[in-house]
Amino acid sequence: MDGVSLGLGVVSAVLQTYAAVTSAYDVYLSVKEFPSTFRELRTAFMVERYRLEQWGNQMLSDVQQQRVEQGEHNKALWKLFQAVFDAMWDAFQESNKTLDNYGNIAGVSKGEDMSDLELLESMQLSVKSPPKRSVVGLARTIKFVVRDKKKMQQLVKELCHWNDSLDKMTSKLEQESARRRLRVKFSTGNVDQLQELQAAAALLQHRDLEEMASARTVIEKGYYKEEALGPPVQGGPVQSDATSPGNDFRLEMNQLEWKGLPFMTDQTRASATYKGESIIVDWRLCRDDSWRRQNPKAFRQRTESLTKVLNSDLKALNCGVLHCIGYLDQTTTVTGYAFKAPPDTKPGQKPVTLHQLLSNITKPSEVPDLGDRFELAKALVSTVFEILNLGWLHKNIQPKNVLFWPKPGTTELNLSKPYLVGFDISRPNHPGEVSEKPLADPDDDIYRHPLYRAHGSHSFLASYDMYSLGIMLFEIGIWRNVGYQGQRRSSRPNLETHNSDPQFIEKVVMNGPVMDLKRHMGIRYRDAVMACMSQELDGVWDPKREFESREARLQCFQAEVQARVVDAIAVCSA
DSSP states (O other), X not given: OOHHHHHHHHHHHXXXXXXXXXXXXXXXXXXXXXXXXXXXXXXXXXXXXXXHHHHHHXXXXXXXXXXXXXXXXXXXXXXXXXXXXXXXXXXXXXXXXXXXXXXXXXXXXXXXXXXXXXXXXXXXXXXXXXXXXXXXXXXXXXXXXXXXXXXHHHHHHHHHHHHHHHHTTSOHHHHHHHHHXXXXXXXXXXXXXXXXXXXXXXXXXXXXXXXXXXXHHHHHHHHHHHHHHOOOOTTSOOOOOSSOSOOTTEEOGGXXXXXXXXXXXXXXXXXXXXXXXXXXXXXXXXXXXXXXXXOHHHHHHHHXXXXXXXXXXXXXXXXXXXXXXXXXXXXXXXXXXXXXXXXXXXXXXOOEEHHHHHHOOOSGGGXXXXXXXXXXXXXXXXXHHHHHHTTEEOOOOSGGGEEEOBOTTSSSBOXXXXXXXXXXXXXXXXXXXXXXXXXXXXXXXXXXXTTTSTTOOOOOOHHXXXXXXXXXXXXXXXXXXXXXXXXXXXXXXXXXXXXXXXXXXXXXXXXXXXXXXXXXXXXXXXXXXXXXXXXXXXXXXXXXXXXXXXXXXXXXXXXXXXXXXXHHXXXXXX
């Protein structure tokens, strides 16, 4: 047998077994009424079914098939695919035997020469176009199977194991991309579905899904509480703040040992110690605090929700945020988040901001290596992506809100571990949410979307956070502040700067420096920056574009961000 014929045989066998396994999943998922006591098992099957489907779309594509058929691809690898799919099918065997025993009830009898695969296919045909007398029987059969909780748990855990095996046959970058798609797919604003997902993820040890579901549950529950608390009746009294929604994380000012002034130092940041540990406090400030004054309970609920999220363990999400231990009240309308310094940080060691690094370059040798800048960009992109996928808007992404600490035991800053802070005006990504404006400052406004600068009336969108991120990515590429683009060290007149021209980014930066970024960082990086700064991502939020739901719109947006920005930068290397 020649190589081409062998390749055709391998491809055919793999595709046939793959189709059989996905069909077996569909038989279980066709049962709409799983017992209410373990609905999370249906979610677990949905997760593993989606993992297999995404893997198949990538690894069993037409291009990959042609390579095998033409003898250009490693046939041994495809034989390994076949072995895994066979193992998956074997995992369904126990349940299939149960189907055999109850086949007559369903009106589908298994002949002596009929294989388990043929039986399952026959039953699927019965689902699509069954005799009238067999519909109830078939439903009973499947329901009997799914009511055996122990067997179902064992089956889905084994299927998860084999999906893990398939993932290991792909590169690390492909695995990370697949996990991001998985999190986007199952991120939802439905609290019941989130709780089912959290239980399913715990069963299957999908730590990233579990953390995502837990954090988003906190956000969604907090949003509905906030919505119930306000707004106040027009002309009526403001809300009383006699009781806050919760005080588990509330700290008193005298509980912290302050270093210097306890209030605004280094923009909106102060340093302290709490129980012997170094603490950074970010104060919540805004241009107009009328909503906070009129809705103190809703404001406190928003603060409480974000505190709980940032107090969670988000490591599996690759989310570069500090661990929040609580919040403090400076005044009725000004609240601060208290963050612990990263592990292995020396007591009292102050962080350095990205803004400081970009502003203090005096000679080319001070510019970090290309590889370090790529790692910094990857970390920031991942953090912003995951925050948006949780259904939260940051609204103040800029270099002053990116912190670094030295590597353990050295004085060298760890550029691969940036920490995003500055959640002072952040909020849930819900329609109708009150969107507070930041303090006006030309140096800060340059990082904000044109429709949200100064006195713009547009409500904040997730794409505006990506715009801000795009400007920071541009700065990382050239390693200097974007505001210095128009300034020249000569006797010639300077170009207009961001202080004198609100359209500085659009007129100056986009018409030259960004396009030139390819020389410094490569075309993939340049295109990712362009995707953020060109405002093309705003199109997903155009009201004229119809989606089935708010979640469908967010998933479409996240999928576009992943493809054009996150995955593009992930493959950049020095």
